[in-house]
Amino acid sequence: MPLSREKIAAAAIRLADADGLDGLSIRKIAKELGVGPMRLYDYVLNKAELLxxxxxxxxxxxxxxxxxxxxxxxxxxxxxxxxxxxxxxxxxxxxxxxxxxxxxxxxxxxxxxxxxxxxxxxxxxxxxxxxxxxxxxxxxxxxxxxxxxxxxxxxxxxxxxxxxxxxxxxxxxxxxxxxxxxxxxxxxxxxxxxxxxxxxxxxxxxxxxxxxxx
Amino acid sequence: MPLSREKIAAAAIRLADADGLDGLSIRKIAKELGVGPMRLYDYVLNKAELLxxxxxxxxxxxxxxxxxxxxxxxxxxxxxxxxxxxxxxxxxxxxxxxxxxxxxxxxxxxxxxxxxxxxxxxxxxxxxxxxxxxxxxxxxxxxxxxxxxxxxxxxxxxxxxxxxxxxxxxxxxxxxxxxxxxxxxxxxxxxxxxxxxxxxxxxxxxxxxxxxxx
DNA sequence: CCCTTTGCCGTACACTGTATTGGTGGATAC
DNA sequence: GTATCCACCAATACAGTGTACGGCAAAGGG
Missing domain, CATH: 1.10.357.10 (Tetracycline Repressor, domain 2)
Known part of the structure; x- marks a missing residue:
């Protein structure tokens, strides 16, 4: 199943709920989704846009x-x-x-x-x-x-x-x-x-x- | 002239006024004050306390x-x-x-x-x-x-x-x-x-x- | 068959906060 | 005078950050 902005946001929300904004990192989101960190940038311009x-x-x-x-x-x-x-x-x-x-x-x-x-x-x-x-x-x-x-x-x-x-x-x-x-x-x-x-x-x-x- | 919490805070405020909170780093404050970065930790517990x-x-x-x-x-x-x-x-x-x-x-x-x-x-x-x-x-x-x-x-x-x-x-x-x-x-x-x-x-x-x- | 182009992927860079280690000068004890 | 200790300070080291960029493989065109 392919990635999407929605799926990325959902994973990020899960992590932020658990660890707070400080504990949120591109690498962790990527790991949660089972992909390389840089894959996220195919869907999102930067971290600010993800937020x-x-x-x-x-x-x-x-x-x-x-x-x-x-x-x-x-x-x-x-x-x-x-x-x-x-x-x-x-x-x-x-x-x-x-x-x-x-x-x-x-x-x-x-x-x-x-x-x-x-x-x-x-x-x-x-x-x-x-x-x-x-x-x-x-x-x-x-x-x-x-x-x-x-x-x-x-x-x-x-x-x-x-x-x-x-x-x-x-x-x-x-x-x-x-x-x-x-x-x-x-x-x-x-x-x-x-x-x-x-x-x-x-x-x-x-x-x-x-x-x-x- | 020795360092002090007040002096450190003043320098940090100057930098934050210029570059915003994102542009504020321990290393830059230390450079502004002409000391090594770790000197600041003799006066301040961590960055949160400095803020x-x-x-x-x-x-x-x-x-x-x-x-x-x-x-x-x-x-x-x-x-x-x-x-x-x-x-x-x-x-x-x-x-x-x-x-x-x-x-x-x-x-x-x-x-x-x-x-x-x-x-x-x-x-x-x-x-x-x-x-x-x-x-x-x-x-x-x-x-x-x-x-x-x-x-x-x-x-x-x-x-x-x-x-x-x-x-x-x-x-x-x-x-x-x-x-x-x-x-x-x-x-x-x-x-x-x-x-x-x-x-x-x-x-x-x-x-x-x-x-x-x- | 070769060349070009396009998309994918991971490495690499500059930077962060801070724990830890090593060295150095000065004061004190013998 | 020499040895010892201690306080101070500098630099290094580490684990992490966001993201630019180079390399590589597959696909398409001549």
Missing amino acids: DLMVDAVYARIAEVDKQPEWRATVLAIAHATRRAALDHEWFSDLLGARPHLGPHALAVGEATAAALSRSPAVRGIDDLQRALGALNGFLIGAVRREVTERRTARSTGTDEAAWQASLGPYLTRMLNTGRYPTIARLVIDGAHLDAEETFSHNLTTVLDGITGA | DLMVDAVYARIAEVDKQPEWRATVLAIAHATRRAALDHEWFSDLLGARPHLGPHALAVGEATAAALSRSPAVRGIDDLQRALGALNGFLIGAVRREVTERRTARSTGTDEAAWQASLGPYLTRMLNTGRYPTIARLVIDGAHLDAEETFSHNLTTVLDGITGA
Whole structure:
């Protein structure tokens, strides 16, 4: 069975899911596919283009969300699907917003969000739409990125407990004990462990309220 | 004159400003400082820690903003300073949100924003504060990231005009001519070239309006 | 039968971060 | 004065990266 861009992207996604973007190399993908490393360059211009293919493959899954009748429900569905995809493929959050989303599926979800937003009564002209899209996408990119890094550090402080207790933990408590960061300290100490999905939902509606309310 | 973490970070920042993060290597930093590459490891654990140092050095500049009497003005000042810093050091946006901000100056900035937000009447308990901080930081990270990538692609389509006219341009017009992305097409064609700073300001107040519940 | 051309394949290059080894100067002990 | 040790620094070495490029075999044309 011959190679193809799709098959290469799929193999790359499998590896990136397992080892992260840093663990992803042309040679490993080729080995996974049982071919020589340079074969990949018959289908892909360079590694950057391969990353774009991976991103668009994920966007394809995001684009599968059902279209909702109400514009707000549509935006919520797309945003939640994007978050879900980023949690399933953490490397996705590293690439999200790092290059323009120009793949066909990325354009499709962009179209769906833009169309939904333009149905909001608060979005009047095309300038409003451009700004609203910027605000929403900005929040989406940043929020997802934050959540993924948080999850990563939580995992690594659990795994690499030695390093945490040896350096980072004491450093942090020392810092907070200086009294120079009282609010942060309060957040760390008293802050309940809020449910991540609930927080995301809450903040998303906050941003949407800002868009429609102003 | 002896080496120091600060001096190493400063040299690394100079190089990253010029060549981007991809062009940054231990060997180049060492050459810039006139020492052997392995000397740097007497001051820095590994490259990741060096990147953290660079990030915190930028946060030091951000933390210099004058404290405003009104909480909203404080948040605006910090956000604009962060954006300004990311435009001055584009690599900063690549690192922003990619790892927890735990350096002393990053903590200072976090403290200032958290303190300001907690003075908003709409932020009642510590849970509200945690969420508001998440919404604001999420937007900030994503918006800055978006703007920097936009600027980069604009620059590279200007520089590498051959590649644009050969592949990406035609690809995009072909895509938009399929009629599958009418809203996006309208945005690309009719969309005025909005001032980036104005857009950022507008969206920032939009998010803040959402937080305060206006 | 020979020549050309076309596609396939692996080698090779320049570069990365960093562990490790070897050497060298200066201070201290006898 | 000599020997020993130690701190410091330089260079080398290794395992890996993305990808340019040269060689080779098969196919087609005269």
